[in-house]
Amino acid sequence: MTKQQQGRVGDTALVGCGLYADNKIGGCSTTGDGESIIPVVLAKTAIDFLSEDRHPEEAAQMAIDTLVSQVKGEAGCILIDRQGRVGWAYNSSHMACAYMTEGQDKVAVFTKK
Secondary structure, rough: OOOOOOOOOOHHHHOOOOOEEEEOOOEEEEEHHHHHHHHHHHHHHHHHHHHOOOHHHHHHHHHHHHHHHOOOOOOOEEEEOOEEEEEEEEEOOOEEEEEEEOOOOOEEOOOOO
């Protein structure tokens, strides 16, 4: 983020906002406007949707839809569930994503869906 005040603390330092993991459910990492991510506790919100046995792709989109319905700003999240399935969603024009699971022989890299 450009033109931020000196000493600003973003969402990364706030558990549940920039990242969150639960050993029984999965993990989430977010990116984007911290001021939008923080009020909806985006990473924890995504994990909550994942906990209802949804595919990470659906849970990620539901989390971004929640963000859009409650605040202004752009964000994205990447989720992995306990089965190793990956999903991501975002409401910006692009979001880079890369991952590699045990069954892949090379890294999956994307700059947009």
